[in-house]
Amino acid sequence: MALTTEAEASRFLAQAGMGASDEGIRQVQRANYTGWLDQQFAITPRYSHRTYIDALIASGQNPNQSHVMHTFWKQVAVAPDQLRQKVAFALSQIFVISQLDSAVGGYERGVASYLDMLGREAFGNYRSLLEAVSRHPMMGLYLSHLRNQKASGNRVPDQNFAREVMQLMSIGLYELNPDGTLVMAGKAPVETYSNEDIVGLSHVFTGFSWAGPDRQNGRFYGSSSNPPPDPNREVLPMQGYPQFHSTEEKRFLGTVIPAQGTPDPDGSLRIALDTIFNHPNVGPFIGRQLIQRMVTSNPSPGYVGRVTQAFNSGSYSHGNWRTGNGQRGDMRAVIAAVLLDSEARDIAMASAPGFGKVREPVLRLAAWMRAFDATSKSTNYLLGNTDSPSNALGQSPMRSPSVFNFYRPGYVPPNTGIAAANLVAPEFQIIHETSVVGYSNFMRDAVRYGVGSNSPRDIQADYSKELALADEPDALIDRIDLLLTYGTMSTATRDLIRDAVESISINPLNPSAGRQNRVYVATFFTVSSPDFIVQK
Template identity: 55%
Template sequence: MGSTYFTSASWRALKRLGICALLCVVTACGQQNDSAETQAKVAYSGPPTVGASSIVFNGLRSNYTVSSTPSGLSVADKVGSDGTTIVSANIKSLIFNDVSINLEISSKANLISSSDLNSIIELYIAYFNRVPDANGLAYWIDQFKAGVSIDKIGESFYAAALIYSTQTGYSSSMSNADFVTIVYKNVLGRPTPDKEGLDYWTNALANGTETRGTLIHKMLGAAHTFNGDPTYGWVAKLLDNKNLVSREFAVTQGLSYVSETDSISKGMAIAATVTPLDTTVANGLISSLIGTAPNTKDLPTIGQASRFLGQASFGATSNDVNLLMSTGISNWIDAQFTKNQSSHKAYMDTTAAGMLNGISGLSQNNFFESFWQQAATGEDQLRQRATFALSEIFVISFQDSGVANYPRGVASYYDTLATGAFGNFRTLLENVSLHPMMGIYLTSMRNQKESGTRVPDENYAREVMQLFTIGLYQLNPDGSQVIVNGKPVETYSSADIQGLAKVFTGWSWAGPDKSNTRFFGGNADVNRDVLPMQSYPAYHSTSEKKFLGVTISAQSPANPEASLKVALDTLFNHPNVGPFIGKQLIQRMVTSNPSPQYVARVAAAFNDNGKGIRGDMRAVFKAILTDTEARNEPKLANAGTGKLREPVIRLANWMRAFGAKSTSTFFKLTSLDDPLTSLAQSPMRSPTVFNFYRPGYVPPNSEIANAKLVAPEMQIVAEPSVVGYLNFMRDIIPNGVGSSRDVKADYTNLIALSTTPDQLVDQVNLLLMANQMSSTLRNQIVGAVNSITIPATNTTNIDNAKKNRVYMAIYLTMASPEYLVQK
């Protein structure tokens, strides 16, 4: 890791964060959302007042839509009853409760050169680290045009900075070194100046070469010389990005806060979100301030985009966040439906081709390679995430010794789920039922008709009802149980299991013939592990089959295909399927405790996709992800909102957020089952057919139980797995994961932010927590990062310290209960 500091500091910071009490905290499932991206509306308090040169509106700027028309500007009230106000040519400003709009600033800005405008704007950045207000900028443009130099304007800025010392941190009694330190932070994004630079600028002030009014202009010029530098190019880029945001705020939008202190404090808050890599947070704050036009494309803010991707994919990346913000949620989902599916079986076949033993040389580790490669880098992220959710409903597992013998078969089964994720549930149900891996796992393969004392195997018949389609009890459309005489009504009986078991007789390995030898596993076809099971009429029950109110008459000759069709059609059309499957998919992707109304809306999409088609899985996933309950941010503080992130999801989040790459290109990960040294979870290694956890699991003696909520993922949480997860992430964040540390994150962009811990933490917050990190947690992590001192000399030590800051920020975030509970 380059330093032992990260190790000891991490544990001290964890202690401050209360991670030792993680189990207790997580079960509370609550968090305060301190970064709401919406602004409260104020009550209507009267019509606008039109003056000689301004119009005063009695509401926030975001309550109104300002539009250009052929005859000029119009201002439409979106909230109250003002209607539309036409702005005449003599009006110079529009004044709202929170901000004003300077209607002359754009034309004024065009009267000076772009470089001169930049110089004035950058004085705001350098002295206050804030965006300029339009009114102030207009005044200084006029002064500059009248002959006042940039240096003289700088002297005036310094005088103003002293007046607002509480906000700016300047004081007339501060030392030259303290002054230079503040300017370093504002101009260069570096809270700690290098000794050489500090001495140089301090001496310039001491000997009178520069004043506190002129020094900044010189430092700004020096900052721009870093443009393109491989080490410090980010300094110039940060300054350029702050300039762009400033132009958007003051020139394009013409905004000034009504309060002078707001102009400084809120202008500083906007500028503080700008990084060398990203301006979207700042632009999002401006958009929130001015209000947006009616959103016909459901374009999310940056935080909303990241939160959505946390539900709809294996995790947010900067590129995907930006794409989603420009395309909108519905369009993104529709585009995902068109992405090509990558085949895990094809990966296994390619791998086997390079082995001496061919297919027989494959192991489950080869499937893990393919899984993580697609999860981390696949463009079809919605399919990836949906498939993983389905794999936890239609369970098979490598932990079954029979299944473990066929890793290529498991890859093929996972492909079947991936195809079914965007297909029809009826097709998916049939493909699952006939897949040889399911046949092995739930013992429907080689299942024989009744004879003498032998009865058909009932395993699959039971589980296809209990787990894959209708559940144990009859449900209302909203997922609540049907209650009769105070008790829930069972969906099926032992007689139903016995009748349905007969349907699943006479199915076994695929091959070119239907001989007895092949039925029992002999004369194996090379592709039998990936081909659907075929029927063997000689072993199929011909007697009457009764189940779920349906009767299949006695057959002569046996007709396994006809029996299967009736059975699967009956299950598919059962009214329970929509709410039963829909609720579980909501739980896997959005929230453990969806409201009955949410379940009902998703069930309705299952029942009818809007075109009269039942079981359209595209409609189901779109309904889940676009539902108001999934997208409704005001409920983020509700303890019943969200879900615990399961370990596989956490590791995938880390890989995607930080661009993890495989040195070998194969993503050489193996089993992650060990709770003490790893994640206590590996894909396709569930301990039972009931998945890693039950959908209705309630942690005993917990606040969740007291609140009558469920927390499925908590079933695999215990003290050993908590400690194991912390140790695991503490190791892999700096060193990588997999065989020979094959998979490593790329922290290049974060290292560029390491000298500004607040910006570093904000970027981690965006990618891992969708900007939902509480101010308390943020302050704690920023403090912990700041505690790692970046030395002034020795390049190796400097680089190690920067990396350790990045490791610390990521580790403490991923260890926090706020991250573990996905909201």
């Protein structure tokens, strides 16, 4: 399908990547949507989060949590595999770990490798992704199934991961039709699992702990020097320790693993993950969340159903183009179904009531970086903690306050028109009076001075193309509209920005200051506007 406008390409990149840029727009226009997806699927990742952390260690530095955020922002700004970056970020909000948790916060290599794993699995199969997540030691620490032991005396297996892998990462609380609507029994939704299912599954997740060349008890506990810990244990998948694995019968989700004469943690895990993977809820549950993270908070049942079909069949076709290997759970098919659906691509949907999503703060800053080719003086993109809602973004990557992410997919802001319309708006859970002012102040300084540590600030935007248009307010606004709001800026916002820009005079004897201020004002007003904050 041939593209007709730059605006269509820009809008596509807002959904499929971390934001539009001149080069990104050209790439999409040259290849069209499907060609661009093929190119993105084929890109071998150029950057590794873990490699960055390892290089710091090799140079004698002691990495901290900020370094994980540095490598995140670098990939946002410069990595060519923008689709992978977007999907990995979406997955990080479904398969949540957080550096705010004391169990995880000191393992920078581990968190970096977890991010790499999400990127590596983003274009694979959901079943492989689910196992990689389940075995990753950072998830094991975060949801406490690393060192989880079989029942003994009054001790019972930890149920944390067993509960959350079902509730948040695969099938959800209630049975779903393929189109994402609830399966009802009378007037009540049908629950997907019971407490007995959690108990049964918790026995599966026993006997897994740190990787290493043996399976001694000391290695399982990981706190002794006998044997010494594997130096790469925080980045290697957890291994099974039969002596700590439950051998009793395990019942969950209609599956029975018979009592084992010989404990088999790997075999139990395989059966459990196969059972979860083949549950009919996975397609609509995961598909809807990917739509929410990339396109719109309130997809129609038809949209969800088409993505579910792609998940179940492992294939997606768009005209004569096809992707996916035909195996259930193929992520390429799912991603293509999310991004190429008629509801995602029809520009008329941008004005449809209830369509679109709030652009979360991390993605707002990412879009600004991408639009204006932000570069790093240090080359390392030294932007750390932006948690504060009063003077920063109110959100930092990999620092969710809980396993429920920064916001829940079904969040409804109370006492609003959104609630009255029976819609959800997940990102509104982190939007309040303080965060609105804090974001505005943060972006005001970011636009003018850049972001990050050091003085001048490490990450700086390149406004050279905008400065060349500063004498022509409408041309300047058109360009910023293209990059940040893909040609959908409202007349009211445009008039407001034009008035502000024209109020700044350009002194013929010293025009640079006036031109800079015009660009700063036009950019700041745009990134603060509903036209930008609500992605349509």
